[in-house]
Amino acid sequence: MTQSRRSPCPIACTLDLIGDRWTLLVVRDMMFFEKQRFEEFLASPEGISSNILANRLKLLEELGLVTKQPYSSHSRRMNYQLTERGQSLRPVLKAMTAWGLRQLPDTTTPEK
């Protein structure tokens, strides 16, 4: 990862890795909505495409933010889960949630 860094700034380096419109939405789905399966991420309201989703899941795995495992011994389908490192993004997502709710009209979070 280091070779693609633009600077040693922690904000810049974070954006190098996850600074795009989709990656954090997949993290959100795992963190706040307990989604684990490819089809569950696809079904989110933003309408991520399957190729972007596959790309982002691979990226998140490579970054050590997500692990995958088959969801049964006789299945090739995968469950995806946040690692502890992935869970550590919680304050970032919380800060973005709070900002959006306060600054952007008509944003809402679902009832839990």
Added chain:
Amino acid sequence: MTQSRRSPCPIACTLDLIGDRWTLLVVRDMMFFEKQRFEEFLASPEGISSNILANRLKLLEELGLVTKQPYSSHSRRMNYQLTERGQSLRPVLKAMTAWGLRQLPDTTTPEK
């Protein structure tokens, strides 16, 4: 802005607006490094190009996060400053800074 929203999720809406590799770096420069001028942003270590910078400053103005004013009465050059709304991104940038410093090796923030 509303028409390009992917969902009412505050995280998704925030990413719709500023979810890219450059926008928050310009905000960072104003927020933490007191930069105000086009040339100062250009000089940041990430090496933003002048066309991307011009685009992001325009976007930030349109979003009400930044205002500009001529820096003297006989100059057409501009000073850019965060609005109160722009300043409200501070917790997001702080959370990203903390995450980067903790999770990404060899990231550093300059001495103040």
